[in-house]
Amino acid sequence: MYRLLHALTARSSVADLLLAWEDLREDLLEETLTIQAIPAPTFAEQERAAYVERRFQALGLADVVQDDLGNVYGRTPGDDPSAPALLISAHLDTVFPAETDLTARREETRIYGPGVGDNSLGLAAMIALAEQISRRRLVPPVDIRWVATVREEGLGNLDGMRRACDRLGGQIGLAIVLEGMGLGRVYHAGLGVRRLRVVVKGPGGHSWLHNGRPSAIHHLLRMGAALVEEIQPPGEPRSTFNIGLISGGVSINTRAPEASLSVDLRSVDGEALAGLEESVRSVIRRYATPSLEISTEVIGDRPSAALPVNHPLVQAAIAALDYAGFHAPLLEIGSTDANILLANGIPTVCIGITTGGDAHTIREHIETTHLAAGMRQLTLLALLAAEHIEAWSDRDQNI
Template sequence: MSLSNASIVRLTNSAILKNARDAINKDDIINSAIRIQQIAAPTFAEQARAEYIQSLFRQLDLENVEMDDVYNVYGWLPGEYADAPALLISAHTDTVFPIETNLAVRNEGEQIYGPGLGDNSLGVAALLGLIEIFKNTGIPHEANLCFVANSREEGLGDLGGMRGVIQKLRDKVKAVIVLEGMALGRIYHAGIGVRRYKLTVTCPGGHSWLHFGGSSAIHSLMQFGSDLCKIEVPSVPRTTYNIGVIGGGTSVNTIASEAFCYIDLRSEDVESLQNLEQDVMSIADRLAREDVNFHFELVGNRPAGAIPIDHPLVRLAVDAHEAIQMKTELDGGSTDANIPLSEGIPTVCVGVSYGGNAHRLDEYIETAPIELGMWQLMLLTTAASNAISTW
């Protein structure tokens, strides 16, 4: 039996942890997630949701509760030793949905549908539930626990919330656990590199009849997209590209003088990502003409980082899942974990339940696994807090 497995087994058999497990209330977690989800929180506009969470942190009697200027909310639960390193547990508050989105939810058996409910209102609700259980049951923990509801994880937020968190707490935090609502069974121990660009194409334009044959920004951008789709990328290390947003033009009978798109480039490998970037840039160089200009603006840079699968934090996460008789998949992804991993801080991202249709209006969570998801989270947090001083 490994040391990590032995640690988890001891915790599952302890009277205090058994009481803590009995304190898990699935309905409370679900209702909390829905209350959070009902407060719109598009990336960069998380203030209302952050203020609500800040009030709950204070109600839960955390210490040093504060909110910074990008709407990250912090709260501390001191450990047994004042000088012990800190374990950071985080969940992002922002969503991909515009402020005007209809946030109505509906129940269908053991599934609940609602935009942003799984990504990541359930993760934030699990964070709050974890705090409440630790406070109410007196679970012993050596490390200081720092709970953070952070902003700007999605899209053009570019992990800005977590960047601010790590910049603020870099000297205090020894390890990080990131919560995602719908990632149960997956353990992200690696952050893939992501580069995002806004590409703007400009040219003189003109009238669709009088200046037919002249350069069109939209036609040039369409040719760029066509050539992009012909790029061959490796499957190992996995490397991907995507044009996610496109726009431009003035009217149906105008040769467009400007068009733009947003491009998402990803890879598990730094060199492969750099090669993909070069291929993308070379397409624009080849298509550019004297009267057609291609301009790339870097709008997102998510750094890569990883810890090995035999790292104690990864092993604890695996063993916590085994304690709930759940098989795990070790994976890399683009999450808030990228930032601490890129700084050399041991980090895993774990889930609370299953779900589907992320970033769609019919996003849903499965309610049945939530209790087990909370139990594995409790085991992982407790075990990690008692072990990080040795890492």
């Protein structure tokens, strides 16, 4: 892998770009903050998508288009358009509701702002790399497909990437998913997630006059208590259980006609996840009663899937990080758009552009010191992947 990397960096066009990232840092930050200022809650990414679409058009990318969900696509034509393409993606949406104050502030080497790292910087990095590849006429050996996806966070359930896979899947050989934060880590496996919403419905009534009627809340509380007491997710393979949302009732003096709770189950292992879900469902079944209607709906499903650490794409990501100055990368399991690509059999890694912290909170921040290193890593990984796509995407290879 290091031999391939050296051959690549020995090319003057590549060496020039690797050096240039130092001077392009401010441009990258400016783009990041422009994107960060555009609200993009999951399911309401339109304005940010429109911005990315305009940027793709301005760069002169081919086939710039949005699909019905609002994913934005662009293409850098390669030498061999019939070969499998390289997909590079970053998600558009944030966890912040539309009314969130998005004001960003800079403090020395830090930039604070909701969504600045997750994932404004990921989007800005994608645009910046596409721009430099076009400007410098670094024609890749195969097409690069750029995609800004919707619905990556929370209840979006990775539906944006699901749609992108339906649209492009057959043409993609390898994929790189970008996150603004997490530099120094290589996500090569997708954490499986199942989310269930349990709804209890009853006749309702007055708290005094209809005291004998069943209450949806009372019943839900009993069931919830049993879940909390009895569900013990295994530590190995690592799995988790959480009731993160609970709601119901209409007023303090009403026998509740409806109540619900939402359960989030996670595991690194698909079978363990299925087992965990079955134990949750069996507790719910035990609380079946003729006087109340109980329904369970799957509101989230992220498949678990992994790329072996010795896969050349993982090794290339490690080598690119090493070149950029991060010598002991952490191999991670995540829950990102990469889950969908991996589950579709497309070798994928997810990488970060800089370090940062407090993601998904209003204290979210990124460090600006590592930006050039992060872009060097991305550039090398993208060019290596594009160059070796035929061999590395061979699904029958022995690894």
